Amino acid sequence: MSAIVAEGLTxxxxxxxxxxxxxxxxxxGAIFGFLGANGSGKTTTIRMLTTLLKPTAGSARVEGxxxxxxxxxxxxxxxxxxxxxxLDDLQTGRELLTLQxxxxxxxxxxxxxxxxxxxxxVDLAGAADRAVGGYSGGMKRRLDLAAALIxxxxxxxxxxxxxGLDPASREAVWRYVNQLCAxxxxxxxxxxxxxxxxxxxxxxxxxxxxxxxxxxxxxxxxKATIGTDVVTVRVGGPxxxxxxxxxxxxxxxxxxxxxxxxxxxxxxxxNGARAVARIVLALDEAGVEVGDVSIAQPSLDDVFLQxxxxxxxxxEMPADGGAA
Amino acid sequence: MRTAATVxxxxxxxxxxxxRQPAQEAGNIIIPLFFLAVLVGAIxxxxxxxxxxxxxxxxxxxxxxxSAAANISVSAGLGTITDIQRGxxxxxxxxxxxxxxxxxxxxxxxxxxTLAITALIVVVGIAFGSGFDAGPGGVAVLLLGSFGFxxxxxxxxxxxxxxxGSPQAAAAGGLFFFPLIFLSTAFAPKxxxxxxxxxxxxxxxxxxxxxxxxxxxxxxxxxxxxxWGGLATLGFGAVSFTLTFLALRWRTS
Numbered sequence: 001m002s003a004i005v006a007e008g009l010t011x012x013x014x015x016x017x018x019x020x021x022x023x024x025x026x027x028x029g030a031i032f033g034f035l036g037a038n039g040s041g042k043t044t045t046i047r048m049l050t051t052l053l054k055p056t057a058g059s060a061r062v063e064g065x066x067x068x069x070x071x072x073x074x075x076x077x078x079x080x081x082x083x084x085x086x087l088d089d090l091q092t093g094r095e096l097l098t099l100q101x102x103x104x105x106x107x108x109x110x111x112x113x114x115x116x117x118x119x120x121x122v123d124l125a126g127a128a129d130r131a132v133g134g135y136s137g138g139m140k141r142r143l144d145l146a147a148a149l150i151x152x153x154x155x156x157x158x159x160x161x162x163x164g165l166d167p168a169s170r171e172a173v174w175r176y177v178n179q180l181c182a183x184x185x186x187x188x189x190x191x192x193x194x195x196x197x198x199x200x201x202x203x204x205x206x207x208x209x210x211x212x213x214x215x216x217x218x219x220x221x222x223k224a225t226i227g228t229d230v231v232t233v234r235v236g237g238p239x240x241x242x243x244x245x246x247x248x249x250x251x252x253x254x255x256x257x258x259x260x261x262x263x264x265x266x267x268x269x270x271n272g273a274r275a276v277a278r279i280v281l282a283l284d285e286a287g288v289e290v291g292d293v294s295i296a297q298p299s300l301d302d303v304f305l306q307x308x309x310x311x312x313x314x315x316e317m318p319a320d321g322g323a324a
Numbered sequence: 325m326r327t328a329a330t331v332x333x334x335x336x337x338x339x340x341x342x343x344r345q346p347a348q349e350a351g352n353i354i355i356p357l358f359f360l361a362v363l364v365g366a367i368x369x370x371x372x373x374x375x376x377x378x379x380x381x382x383x384x385x386x387x388x389x390x391s392a393a394a395n396i397s398v399s400a401g402l403g404t405i406t407d408i409q410r411g412x413x414x415x416x417x418x419x420x421x422x423x424x425x426x427x428x429x430x431x432x433x434x435x436x437x438t439l440a441i442t443a444l445i446v447v448v449g450i451a452f453g454s455g456f457d458a459g460p461g462g463v464a465v466l467l468l469g470s471f472g473f474x475x476x477x478x479x480x481x482x483x484x485x486x487x488x489g490s491p492q493a494a495a496a497g498g499l500f501f502f503p504l505i506f507l508s509t510a511f512a513p514k515x516x517x518x519x520x521x522x523x524x525x526x527x528x529x530x531x532x533x534x535x536x537x538x539x540x541x542x543x544x545x546x547x548x549x550x551x552w553g554g555l556a557t558l559g560f561g562a563v564s565f566t567l568t569f570l571a572l573r574w575r576t577s
Contacts, residue, residue: 086411103416
C-alpha cells in the first residue's frame with residue numbers, strides 16, 4: 001500500500017484555482033519533494049492532505065484513510081510542521097510538547113519520556129523550560145518538528161521547513177529528516193521552493209506550477225530529461241540584443257534548443273565545454289555584446305524552465321538565512 | 325471522556341497563559357473595581373432617596389462581576405486570534421482532539437478566570453459594606469453563576485475571533501457589552517426608567533442575571549429570582565455557544 005495517493009485533488013477559492021487536479025502516489029518510507037514557487041499550490045495541497053482544508057473535487061488517502069471521511073483517523077497517523085512554525089510563545093518548549101502529546105491521547109508518563117527524548121534529539125534540552133517566545137527561528141523550527149513527531153506518526157508533512165533558516169539550522173533539519181526516513185521508516189512529504197533542498201533530500205519529486213504537477217520523477221531522472229549541458233549567456237545592450245543572441249546561438253551546430261529567461265539566453269547543447277567557444281563566436285559575429293557565460297550540468301531549475309519557460313526564482317537558498 | 329480531557333488540558337494551558345500576562349489580568353481586575361468605586365461614590369449617597377436602593381454597593385457588585393466577565397472574554401478572544409495568526413490554532417486542529425473541545429478549553433478557562441475575579445469583587449464588596457445576605461451558600465451559588473456567565477459571554481468573543489480572525493473585530497466585540505449593560509437594570513431599578521427603557525430592560529437577559537445576583541447579596545434566598553437568573557444565563561450561553569460552533573464550523577470547512 002502506498003503512503004499517500006491523491007487522484008484529481010482540486011481546491012478552488014472562488015474564481016482562484018489554487019490546486020487543479022493533482023494526481024500523486026507516494027511509496028512508504030520515501031522522502032517526497034513537492035517543488036514549486038510561492039503561490040504554486042504547494043501549501044494548499046499539504047493543507048488538504050493534512051485535513052485542514054476540504055478538497056473542492058478529487059480525493060486522497062493517507063495510509064489508506066480517506067482525508068475527508070476519515071479525517072480524525074488520518075490526523076492520528078500524520079505529523080505536520082507547517083510553513084509558519086505554529087507555536088505558543090507563552091508556553092515553555094516542554095509544556096508545548098507535553099500538551100501536544102496529551103491531545104494525541106498519550107498517557108502522562110509516556111508523554112514525559114517522549115518529550116525528554118525529543119528535546120534531546122532536536123538539541124533543545126537546555127532550553128526546554130524557557131518560554132518559546134524567547135527561542136530563535138531555528139529553535140522554533142526544531143521544536144515544531146519535535147511537536148510533529150510526538151505521537152510517532154507514520155507520515156510526516158513538512159511545509160517549507162527551512163525557509164528563513166540560517167545554513168547551520170537548515171543542515172540540522174535536513175539531517176533530522178534523513179534520519180527519520182532511514183532509521184524510523186517514516187514517509188516524508190516535503191514542500192520546498194529551494195532547488196538544492198529538493199535535490200539533496202527527495203527520493204521522488206513532483207514540480208508544481210499554477211496548481212498542476214508539471215514534472216515527476218527522481219531528481220536525477222528529471223535532470224536527465226534535459227539530456228544536454230546548459231550554457232547560459234548574459235547579454236548586454238537593448239532587449240532586441242537578446243533576440244539576436246538567441247537566433248545566433250540556435251544556428252550553432254549541435255545546439256538543441258535556446259530559451260530566453262531573465263535577460264539571458266539559455267542554450268541546451270551536448271558537451272557544453274566544447275560548444276561554448278562556437279556560441280560566443282556566433283554571438284560576436286551577430287554583433288551581440290556578450291556579458292557573462294557559464295556552463296553547467298542541468299539542474300532542477302532547468303527542468304522547471306523547460307516545462308514553464310520561467311526560472312524558479314525563489315530556488316536559490318539564501319546564504320545568510322534570510323527568506324529567498 | 326476524550327472531549328473532557330481535551331477541555332481540561334486546554335483550560336490549563338489558557339490559565340497558564342493568563343498567569344503569565346499579569347498586566348492583562350490586572351486590567352481585568354482594576355477596571356471593574358474602579359467603576360464600582362466611582363459609581364457607588366457618585367450615586368450611592370442619593371440612591372436610597374432617589375430610587376429606594378439603600379445598599380447601592382450590593383446593588384453594583386453584580387455589575388462589576390459582569391463587567392469583569394466581559395473584559396476577560398475580550399482578552400481571550402484576542403488570544404484565540406493570536407493562536408490563529410501564529411498557526412498554533414492549526415496545530416491544535418491537526419490533533420485528533422474533538423474540535424469543539426479545542427474551543428471549549430479556552431471558554432472554560434474564561435469561566436474560571438471570571439469565577440476568581442468574582443470572588444475578589446465579592447470580598448471587596450463585603451469589605452465596603454455590601455454584606456451578603458444569603459451567606460456562604462449564596463456566595464457559592466453566585467460563583468457558580470458567574471462561572472456560567474463567564475463561559476457564555478466568552479462564547480460571543482470566541483465566535484467573533486473564529487469568524488473574523490481579526491484583532492480589531494475581537495476588540496470591538498467588547499462593545500456588545502455596552503448596550504447589554506446599559507439597557508438593563510445596571511444602574512437603577514427598572515421601575516424608575518422611562519417606559520421604552522423599562523421595556524428593553526425587561527426583555528434583556530442581563531437584567532435577570534443581575535437581579536438573581538443582587539437577590540443573593542441584598543435579600544437572601546429568592547427562588548424565583550434565581551430561577552429567572554439561571555434560565556437567562558443558560559439561554560445566553562445557548563445562543564453564544566451556537567454562534568461559536570457555527571463560527572468553528574465555518575473556519576474548519
